[in-house]
Amino acid sequence: MHRRLLILSLLLTAACGAPRVESAPRPATDADYLRSRDLMVPVQGVKPSELRDTYNAPRSGGRAHLALDILAKKGTRVLSVDDGVILRITDNELGGKVIYIADPSRRFVYYYAHLDEWKYGLKAGDKVKRGQLIGSVGTTGNAPKDTPHLHFQLMRMGSGGRYWSGTPINPIPYLTRTGDER
Numbered sequence: 001m002h003r004r005l006l007i008l009s010l011l012l013t014a015a016c017g018a019p020r021v022e023s024a025p026r027p028a029t030d031a032d033y034l035r036s037r038d039l040m041v042p043v044q045g046v047k048p049s050e051l052r053d054t055y056n057a058p059r060s061g062g063r064a065h066l067a068l069d070i071l072a073k074k075g076t077r078v079l080s081v082d083d084g085v086i087l088r089i090t091d092n093e094l095g096g097k098v099i100y101i102a103d104p105s106r107r108f109v110y111y112y113a114h115l116d117e118w119k120y121g122l123k124a125g126d127k128v129k130r131g132q133l134i135g136s137v138g139t140t141g142n143a144p145k146d147t148p149h150l151h152f153q154l155m156r157m158g159s160g161g162r163y164w165s166g167t168p169i170n171p172i173p174y175l176t177r178t179g180d181e182r
């Protein structure tokens with residue numbers, strides 16, 4: 001009898017003292033997160049299989065490209081790859097007419113350059129949806145005038161929200177949907 005009680009109490013102690021197995025949600029890696037975004041090719045009608053990987057292509061001054069060039073006829077619709085918020089719409093020497101957009105959690109930045117035009121009325125602070133029209137393919141900035149294309153760059157958001165100086169990531173594996181205006 002004593003022996004039985006002892007065993008019972010030992011079992012109870014073991015049960016109550018055992019650490020509860022609780023797996024805290026593991027923060028998604030950049031790759032996991034980007035895959036979950038289900039990104040769209042940002043040019044109307046272009047399939048993922050049609051993209052050419054120009055991410056590591058050399059550029060002037062010994063730089064690497066660190067972005068994708070998506071060739072299309074001038075005026076072809078440029079679409080947002082993801083839901084998000086417009087950070088900046090501006091004109092710069094190299095990129096020409098450009099747009100910076102953050103994903104909903106502001107973890108990544110999507111940069112669109114050489115636009116012929118921005119979508120009329122679009123402004124910083126506006127929310128956008130994946131597949132939403134944001135501009136058109138062009139040759140503004142330093143793009144060759146006979147090769148209209150979208151220069152698209154994916155970056156991790158820079159520290160302190162410096163969206164213009166984030167760390168580039170090759171977007172090719174994450175652009176899984178055909179460009180299709182919503």
Ligand SMILES: [Zn+2]
Pocket residue numbers: 065067068069150151152
């Ligand atoms: Zn480019």
